[in-house]
Amino acid sequence: MSPALPSFDEAAVLIDGYATRLGQLRPPVERVSLDLAAGRVLAQPLRADQDQPPFDRSTRDGYACRATEASAHSPLQIIGATRAGDAPAGPVPPGAAWEIMTGAPVPAGADAVVMLEHVQVSRGKAFETRVQLLPPRKLKPGENVVAKGAQARMGDELLAVGTAIRPAQIALAAACGYSQLEVFVRPRVAILATGDELVPVETLPAPGQIRNSNAPMLAAMVAAAGGEPWVLPTVADDDESLDRALAQAADADLLILSGGVSAGKFDLVEPALARMGAQFHLTGVRIQPGKPLVFCELPVRNARTAKNENGTKCFGLPGNPVSSAVTFLLFAAPVLAALAGRHKFAPRYALARLSVDAEKQAKPGLTRFLPAFCTFSGAPGQIPEVALVSSQGSGDLAALARSNCFLVVPERSSILEAGATVRILLT
Ligand code: AMP
Numbered sequence: 001m002s003p004a005l006p007s008f009d010e011a012a013v014l015i016d017g018y019a020t021r022l023g024q025l026r027p028p029v030e031r032v033s034l035d036l037a038a039g040r041v042l043a044q045p046l047r048a049d050q051d052q053p054p055f056d057r058s059t060r061d062g063y064a065c066r067a068t069e070a071s072a073h074s075p076l077q078i079i080g081a082t083r084a085g086d087a088p089a090g091p092v093p094p095g096a097a098w099e100i101m102t103g104a105p106v107p108a109g110a111d112a113v114v115m116l117e118h119v120q121v122s123r124g125k126a127f128e129t130r131v132q133l134l135p136p137r138k139l140k141p142g143e144n145v146v147a148k149g150a151q152a153r154m155g156d157e158l159l160a161v162g163t164a165i166r167p168a169q170i171a172l173a174a175a176c177g178y179s180q181l182e183v184f185v186r187p188r189v190a191i192l193a194t195g196d197e198l199v200p201v202e203t204l205p206a207p208g209q210i211r212n213s214n215a216p217m218l219a220a221m222v223a224a225a226g227g228e229p230w231v232l233p234t235v236a237d238d239d240e241s242l243d244r245a246l247a248q249a250a251d252a253d254l255l256i257l258s259g260g261v262s263a264g265k266f267d268l269v270e271p272a273l274a275r276m277g278a279q280f281h282l283t284g285v286r287i288q289p290g291k292p293l294v295f296c297e298l299p300v301r302n303a304r305t306a307k308n309e310n311g312t313k314c315f316g317l318p319g320n321p322v323s324s325a326v327t328f329l330l331f332a333a334p335v336l337a338a339l340a341g342r343h344k345f346a347p348r349y350a351l352a353r354l355s356v357d358a359e360k361q362a363k364p365g366l367t368r369f370l371p372a373f374c375t376f377s378g379a380p381g382q383i384p385e386v387a388l389v390s391s392q393g394s395g396d397l398a399a400l401a402r403s404n405c406f407l408v409v410p411e412r413s414s415i416l417e418a419g420a421t422v423r424i425l426l427t
């Protein structure tokens with residue numbers, strides 16, 4: 001192993017810094033309707049178009065009144081009712097109460113709502129309807145009321161540019177009256193699988209051949225990370241084919257190659273990138289799997305987008321499926337997120353308790369990422385439990401597909417006995 005190779009931590013810092021710088025450039029913007037906005041990135045700040053809630057809102061079915069007047073001893077006369085959707089009513093005079101439903105505006109004069117379940121309703125002498133607290137209940141001013149503007153003031157910025165749009169953000173946009181949103185144009189990500197042994201998924205592999213599973217996996221990972229996948233035909237392991245394919249793929253904002261980056265006789269990707277004038281940022285990282293990973297930038301070809309002013313970003317991922325998956329998550333995803341205009345994106349880690357011994361997995365000098373399964377039971381006082389998935393190595397796709405995270409084995413020897421607290425990379 002070359003001692004010159006950066007450690008995992010060093011490579012992660014390099015990628016993080018690179019992605020942060022890249023994130024300062026703004027991709028082009030387009031408008032999409034709200035129902036197509038999931039998975040996109042906000043290119044405009046989302047603002048409240050009115051106070052939220054727009055009126056003092058009851059959070060309960062019950063009776064609105066002056067909190068100081070609510071008691072178990074002197075009943076309040078019920079003089080009106082407001083349903084959700086009714087305009088604000090009132091005023092409620094002293095000594096009176098007002099029936100109210102969840103989501104309805106609290107009438108003027110009232111400052112609290114007592115829950116239906118906490119009162120007794122009765123008839124008075126003049127057959128008026130009266131309400132009184134059931135002991136030992138009490139009512140505090142403001143109870144069961146969200147004041148107008150308590151969640152947001154009209155004009156407040158509720159979501160910043162660069163926010164990833166998920167269901168909650170869509171709901172908020174709808175609540176604020178946005179039927180369309182300005183989002184960043186998705187970066188176009190070319191996916192180029194290399195290898196003489198590869199056949200398309202529809203083809204029955206001849207002896208010695210395998211199906212190209214990396215391209216569809218990487219396309220799915222690209223889409224999940226906010227890119228627009230552009231899967232190119234498989235490339236044979238010869239210089240001419242590689243040069244041709246690279247010239248075509250360099251039109252993309254980001255190029256993801258799989259295979260051909262190890263030290264074998266037919267691992268021709270790095271020299272092909274060098275022939276194109278690539279500027280290399282990483283040509284290996286002390287991780288396992290994924291050590292031969294390449295990260296570089298190609299000279300400007302087709303500066304379609306502002307992001308590409310420094311040339312197409314390019315990753316050469318090792319071809320083993322687990323290696324491709326891990327290196328994409330660790331290194332390509334943050335760069336892709338930055339190209340997509342996302343702010344504050346980083347691989348997600350968590351702590352978990354190792355449920356089965358993994359002591360034999362440590363390899364000095366290498367940070368390892370091993371397919372594992374974590375159970376997030378949420379049991380009180382318990383951190384998640386993680387165990388390795390049994391695997392035949394970095395070509396074992398079935399093991400990868402049975403996993404839901406990677407166990408991180410640090411490069412310096414550490415305790416990996418059952419019961420130890422360990423770091424996991426979430427997928
Ligand atoms: P390489 O990185 O080219 O040396 O490939 C390493 C291993 O990954 C070999 O066993 C390849 O057959 C396998 N491999 C390479 N590319 C793919 C791919 N696109 N899909 C599935 N397996 C692949």
Ligand code: MG
Pocket residue numbers: 194195196237259260266319
């Ligand atoms: Mg190969």
